[in-house]
Amino acid sequence: MKKITFKLLLLLFGITAHSQTTLWSTDCEDYGTADYSVVDLDGDGNGFSPIDYGPVGGPTDFKFFSESWSTTTFLALTPDNWLFSPEVTFANDTESVTISADVFAQDTSWPAEKFSIGLYDFVSDTQYDFHTEVLTSADNQESPKTVSITIGSSVTDFSGLTLRMFVRHFDCSDNFRFIVDNMSVSTSSSAGIEDYEAKAFKAFPNPVADMLTIQGNLPIDQVEVFNQLGQRVLTVRENALQNNQIDLSRLNAGIYFVEITSETKTETLRVVKK
Ligand SMILES: [Ca+2]
Numbered sequence: 001m002k003k004i005t006f007k008l009l010l011l012l013f014g015i016t017a018h019s020q021t022t023l024w025s026t027d028c029e030d031y032g033t034a035d036y037s038v039v040d041l042d043g044d045g046n047g048f049s050p051i052d053y054g055p056v057g058g059p060t061d062f063k064f065f066s067e068s069w070s071t072t073t074f075l076a077l078t079p080d081n082w083l084f085s086p087e088v089t090f091a092n093d094t095e096s097v098t099i100s101a102d103v104f105a106q107d108t109s110w111p112a113e114k115f116s117i118g119l120y121d122f123v124s125d126t127q128y129d130f131h132t133e134v135l136t137s138a139d140n141q142e143s144p145k146t147v148s149i150t151i152g153s154s155v156t157d158f159s160g161l162t163l164r165m166f167v168r169h170f171d172c173s174d175n176f177r178f179i180v181d182n183m184s185v186s187t188s189s190s191a192g193i194e195d196y197e198a199k200a201f202k203a204f205p206n207p208v209a210d211m212l213t214i215q216g217n218l219p220i221d222q223v224e225v226f227n228q229l230g231q232r233v234l235t236v237r238e239n240a241l242q243n244n245q246i247d248l249s250r251l252n253a254g255i256y257f258v259e260i261t262s263e264t265k266t267e268t269l270r271v272v273k274k
């Protein structure tokens with residue numbers, strides 16, 4: 001029978017299931033008070049504006065619209081209109097960022113509205129385009145399209161940055177209205193339980209090639225090493241533990257969990273074997 005302690009399970013859970021945080025989300029009812037920013041880059045005087053799509057006499061349902069055909073002049077427009085969210089600051093341990101928005105084309109006979117969603121860094125004036133698309137008649141008011149894009153930190157690391165989500169309506173003309181609602185920015189971080197717990201023991205070097213040294217203030221009764229499947233691959237008892245070192249040279253490369261048992265405490269450390 002494999003010995004998998006509750007703590008080990010917690011540790012495994014902690015490194016495989018990352019915490020999800022919604023940094024910002026809106027149903028656009030806050031259009032008048034939140035720190036949105038709109039830019040009419042093409043300079044024609046038409047940009048993103050709020051509009052109420054709620055039922056007559058019923059609750060409001062504000063969304064933002066941008067036109068590629070003017071309802072005031074009845075002429076085709078060539079929009080390059082930007083809608084920016086309030087600022088969102090990403091934690092230092094951000095592993096991935098997900099941005100999401102519901103979009104649709106107002107006129108299913110003229111649906112080819114082109115848009116991008118992404119993040120914008122106003123400090124370095126850097127634009128991160130996550131997704132660009134041209135809408136079709138399937139993306140209509142009755143069935144808005146939810147666009148949800150996740151970028152991992154291995155592609156672009158947003159840790160520690162303060163950015164704004166943007167929606168851009170551009171490179172299209174003579175349709176009608178592009179509509180956006182229900183935007184959000186969320187993140188996944190790597191903070192597992194191991195980060196929140198004061199450790200009685202340290203293990204080094206990590207990554208380790210052969211001899212792993214365990215340092216701590218408590219006398220060690222036993223050290224057990226488990227692989228990622230929770231299988232015990234090594235047990236070293238107190239009398240076999242010399243200079244608080246264990247020999248991992250025979251283990252395959254990979255991630256291991258070193259469970260250290262002392263009289264008053266059992267602690268698990270994550271160690272990478274080279
Ligand atoms: Ca809304």
Ligand SMILES: [Ca+2]
Binds near residue numbers: 041042043044045080
């Ligand atoms: Ca414009």
